[in-house]
Amino acid sequence: MDNSKKITSNGTYHLSNKHHMTIQWGKIIGGEDVPSTKASVKDKSSIVGRVGIQMLSCGTGAWRVRDGMNKIARALGITCSADIGLTSIEYTCFDQEHSYSQTLALPSTGVNTDKLNTMEHFVNDFESKFSQLSIQEIHRFLDKIQKKPGNYSALVAGGAAAMACAAFIFLLGGGPIEMLCCFFGAGIGNYVRRKMIDHHLTTVADTAIGVAVACLAYFIIFKGLEYGLHIGGHHEAGYIGSMLFVIPGFPFITSILDITKLDMRSGLERLAYATMITVIASLVGWLVAMMVDFQPENFAPLGLGVLPLMLLRIPASFCGVYGFSMMFNSSQRMAITAGLIGAVANTLRLELVDLTNIPASAAAFIGALLAGLLASFINKYNGYPRISLTVPSIVIMVPGLYIYRGIYYIGLNTIGLGALWLTKAILIIMFLPLGLFVARFLLDRDWRHFD
Secondary structure, three states, X not given: OOOOEEEEOOEEEEOOOOOOOOOOHHHHOOXXXXXXXXXXXXXXXXXXXXXXXXXXXXXXXXXXXXXXXXXXXXXXXXXXXXXXXXXXXXXXXXXXXXXXXXXXXXXXXXXXXXXXXXXXXXXXXXXXXXXXXXXXXXXXXXXXXXOOOOOOOHHHHHHHHHHHHHHHHHHOOOOHHHHHHHHHHHHHHHHHHHXXXXXXXXXXXXXXXXXXXXXXXXXXXXXXXXXXXXXXXXXXXXXXXXXXXXXXXXXXXXXXXXXXXOOHHHHHHHHXXXXXXXXXXXXXXXXXXXXXXXXXXXXXXXXXXXXXXXXXHHHHHHHHHHHHHXXXXXXXXXXXXXXXXXXXXXXXXXXXXXXXXXXXXXXXXXXXXXXXXXXXXXXXHHOOOHHHHHHHHXXXXXXXXXXXXXXXXXXXXXXXXXXXXXXXXXXXXHHHHHHHHHHHHHHOOXXXXXX
């Protein structure tokens, strides 16, 4: 018997050979040409589950995924109960007579803010525009969303990382030399990483190799400038910025938001994933630094006054957030919007640290709170998902430099100094999502209740 095929009432189809087997939705559901509201619970649940897993694949948190599944279930006249993780959903749909349970899983996780925006519009419009279509027609529409290509090629994604990390290193205190080396290092590193992702290589490998390539590219550019233009050796400190494109901002932020809503499974899984990426990137960066004798020294003073520095921080913050948004596959309008939010919120954060006695963690909370408030107001105007605006605008506030220095010093057995830098980083990372939580609590009535 040929096990590669299975005969169904809808015809013959090939079973998937992938480790996470592809679900052929059009082949496993009923073919009745009736409105979806009159279909069986099994067929209705296929729409609910598929909407949930496609939203989850975009990187959004459990609360938003469950909210989307609930909206579809209500429009179809059924009840849904879901348990959501980082890459899987277990859910049950039922009406007064029948129930149907299913488990869906993703092979990997990622971020796609443009597709998330499309899915949220689909969910919001489902009852008025799609509920009277047949189950097959709805799946065909979801097929189009699922197969929608990314907005940017690997080359453009590399350029976005180059711009974001060059801006990032300026905001950390680096100068033109560090920015130039960082531009090429991060650009080449993220290009390689993106090509590996396109070939479906494992997350650990693409993170490690992308960071290693970025650091080595920074080293080569730096040595070329050192020998050709006789620049000072202190400019080597900027190599840290060349690997900041791997900062797992989305899982870091959504993990704490999920935990605050008691979606503990999703929150802890996302936190573990974000920690894994951060540790791998830091360890690889540390190993490369040991090989080429780079040290995370302090940046040389730029010699800028308060006003010139603030005026330069505004466009740098915009470029950093804009670049990260493109890396998250945001449309141009969405990326520009996030960039404008980040230009205001991040500049405020930096000025508070420089001009007041507010601790860096408290300043991060204020910056994230402002970003969340601005994103909420913009969401009411154009419907962009809040998380697609807030996370890119505050990912530039994630203290990647602190994290790396902590790992670096611990690797040298300087435990006290390493623990100090990691503690500073953890405090800031905790306050960033709390700022977003407060903004949502103030302006989103559904968010501030549990039921």
